[in-house]
Structures are given as structure tokens and as C-alpha cells.
Amino acid sequence: MNTPEFPNHMQQWVCLQCGYNMIGEMPDICPFCGARHDRFMAWDEAEKTYQVTSRPVNAAVSQLLSVPRLGLEHAAYRVETESGAVWIDSPSAFNRTLPAVDAILFTHHHFLGASNQYRKLWNAQIWLHEQDAGHRLATAFDIDHRFRDDFSAYGIQAYHVGGHTPGFTFYIYQDVLFICDYVFLTDSGMQFNPYGPGAATLQQAQRIFDIVSDQALKTVCGYNYLADFADWLPGLKALLPGR
Ligand SMILES: [Zn+2]
Numbered sequence: 001m002n003t004p005e006f007p008n009h010m011q012q013w014v015c016l017q018c019g020y021n022m023i024g025e026m027p028d029i030c031p032f033c034g035a036r037h038d039r040f041m042a043w044d045e046a047e048k049t050y051q052v053t054s055r056p057v058n059a060a061v062s063q064l065l066s067v068p069r070l071g072l073e074h075a076a077y078r079v080e081t082e083s084g085a086v087w088i089d090s091p092s093a094f095n096r097t098l099p100a101v102d103a104i105l106f107t108h109h110h111f112l113g114a115s116n117q118y119r120k121l122w123n124a125q126i127w128l129h130e131q132d133a134g135h136r137l138a139t140a141f142d143i144d145h146r147f148r149d150d151f152s153a154y155g156i157q158a159y160h161v162g163g164h165t166p167g168f169t170f171y172i173y174q175d176v177l178f179i180c181d182y183v184f185l186t187d188s189g190m191q192f193n194p195y196g197p198g199a200a201t202l203q204q205a206q207r208i209f210d211i212v213s214d215q216a217l218k219t220v221c222g223y224n225y226l227a228d229f230a231d232w233l234p235g236l237k238a239l240l241p242g243r
């Protein structure tokens with residue numbers, strides 16, 4: 001199974017509590033969640049333990065998650081576009097047998113997963129907003145495109161809004177919105193992701209609403225959910241001030 005590009009002496013560790021990948025020498029505690037090193041697994045062991053599993057969303061989009069569940073890992077999405085295959089965000093486990101993508105577009109720096117290994121395996125281009133690429137959790141990861149503004153690539157439209165993180169960017173492909181963890185869906189309704197600056201998250205949500213509300217969208221792909229846009233949008237609207 002080992003390819004020359006991935007010798008077993010290559011050091012990388014996966015935190016089983018959160019899914020963060022630590023590249024190089026093993027630290028004492030996870031820089032993302034603070035778990036102790038007895039909660040870490042070597043990347044090649046994780047590859048055998050965790051199966052990145054795909055579930056269709058529509059004809060062009062599928063959701064990727066590790067089975068069994070890998071800590072706090074957020075769902076990644078595969079998009080088959082006319083100009084190539086793309087992931088939006090990355091699984092935490094490395095599975096070298098997955099079908100390749102040309103690029104990985106990140107919403108933000110929280111769950112970069114094993115993107116460095118997929119980049120190497122497939123020569124995939126990594127996209128992350130400049131302000132998140134500069135974060136300490138991202139420094140060991142190679143980022144090919146440190147974008148600063150909205151952009152379009154592979155027919156996917158990227159909107160930099162900030163808020164949850166300074167570089168937070170959401171994506172739209174055809175009628176699908178990729179919003180990652182900007183909001184949580186709870187039993188009592190939608191709420192903002194509390195793991196970020198509250199005031200900025202609230203303020204930038206208005207921009208998200210303004211961009212998406214007049215688009216003909218059908219599906220929302222979140223970090224642990226799929227939702228109908230028609231159900232999701234009123235939830236976001238209800239969180240905005242003065243409504
Ligand atoms: Zn962790």
C-alpha cells in the first residue's frame with residue numbers, strides 16, 4: 001500500500017478528539033483542542049482505521065465524512081464541475097484510494113484535515129483566505145492560493161465574508177450553498193457558531209444573508225448537516241438584528 005510519496009517514516013499525527021493533523025514531530029498537546037498526546041494516532045494507522053465515506057447530495061455534489069466518526073471532523077464536499085473535481089474543505093483522515101481532486105477550497109482554517117497529504121498525492125491546489133492562512137494552526141500546511149477577495153474557480157463562486165474567522169469564505173456551486181460551521185442547527189433552532197468572535201459573526205451574517213437571499217438555491221451543505229435552502233434561510237434571517 002505504501003507509495004514512495006508516503007513512506008511510513010513521514011511524521012504526521014491525527015488528534016482523535018478533534019481531527020486536527022499535526023505535521024512533523026509529535027507535540028505534547030493538540031494545538032487545536034488541547035487534548036493530550038495519548039489521544040493522537042499516527043497518520044498511517046488512522047488511514048487503516050478511518051474510512052472516508054461518500055454520500056450523494058445531488059448529481060454533482062457528495063458529502064465526505066470519516067467512518068467511524070473522527071472527533072469533531074467537519075464534513076467535506078466533493079464537487080464534480082465541468083473543469084475538474086474539487087473538494088470544499090478536507091477530511092481529517094488520509095485515504096489514498098479516494099478519487100482525486102484538482103483543488104481543495106477551504107471555508108476557513110479550523111479543519112484543514114489531511115489536506116497536505118492529499119495535495120502531495122494528487123498535486124491538488126489548496127485555496128485558503130490569506131488571513132486564515134496566516135493563523136498558527138495553518139502554518140505547517142502548504143497553501144497554494146492565499147486569496148484576499150471573492151473569486152470564481154471551477155465554476156464555483158467564493159464569497160469572503162469573515163465573521164466566524166477573519167478569512168471565512170463560503171461557496172456557491174449551481175444551486176448549492178457551502179457554509180460549513182458558520183451556524184449550528186440545534187433542537188431549538190439555528191444558532192451562530194459560538195467558537196469565534198460573536199460580534200463579527202453576527203455582523204457578517206447580514207452580508208451572507210444579503211448575498212444568498214436573492215439567489216435560486218436549493219441545498220445547504222453544512223459541517224454536520226444537509227438542509228433545504230428554503231428551510232435554512234428563515235433560520236438565518238431570524239438571527240439577524242432588528243428582525
Ligand atoms: Zn485536537
Ligand SMILES: [Zn+2]
Nearest residue numbers: 108110164181
Ligand atoms: Zn470553524
